[in-house]
Amino acid sequence: MTSRLARQRMLALVLAGLVAATWRLDTASAETTHGGPSSAAPVDTVTALYRKPQGLSDGPFLSARLRRLFAAQRARGHRTGDAMAGLDFNYACSCQDYDDAFKQSLSYAETGRTSRSATVTARFMLFGAGREVTYSLIRENGKWLIDDISGSAGPGHDWVMSRLLRMR
Incomplete structure (x- = not known):
């Protein structure tokens, strides 16, 4: 009986190891394929943001x-029962309505860079x-x-995300 229990524990450890290895590979794969x-270039981060599949979180890019700021605004929204104030649009296109065709015309330009910060315009x-x-990008954790x-949604409709996220 002890031998059987030892085999079951060994099998459980092997399975746990395989699951952990698969998760690590899957995470690394998602980061490289998507x-x-x-770590190399700010423009690559912005390009990857636009190329990621819809539905995946933007969190890893932020x-x-x-x-x-996003978490605090979500918490305020939950407390008040309101949607996130000032965030009734998709910031990636600075719009409410769009089709994915806009991604075909995307171009990126690094418009400023120091060792710790950079600016990329899409x-x-x-x-x-x-x-x-x-x-606006910063160097964080490598x-x-x-x-x-x-961005701007038209004349007189300029916005800055950090300001919108502080709206109450």
């Missing part, structure tokens, strides 16, 4: 500060009109992560 934040066409969204986002 891009994930880049700095700790921006993730905290430009694209949306329903025949030119748009751009600017990403990767370039998005620390703020800004």
Whole structure:
């Protein structure tokens, strides 16, 4: 009986090890096949954000500060029963309505960089009109992560994500 119990424990340990190894490979695969934040170039992080499959979290692309701001705004929304104030649009296209065709026209430009921060602008066409969204990135944990986002939804409709996330 003890031998049987020992075999069952050994089998459980082997299975747990396989599950852990598979999870690590899957996580690494998701980060490489879907891009994930880049340790090499800020523009690679922004490119990967736009290329990630819809439905996957943007969290891995965001700095700790921006993730905290999103979490605080979500918590305020839950407390008050309101949707997230000021966030009734998709920041990736600075729009409410879109189709994925805008991704075909995307171009990226690194418009500023120091050793610890960078700015990347994504430009694209949306329903025949030119748009751009600017990403401010910082170096955090060895990767370039998005620390703020800004854009315009038309004349007089400029926005900065960190300001919107502080709205009550």
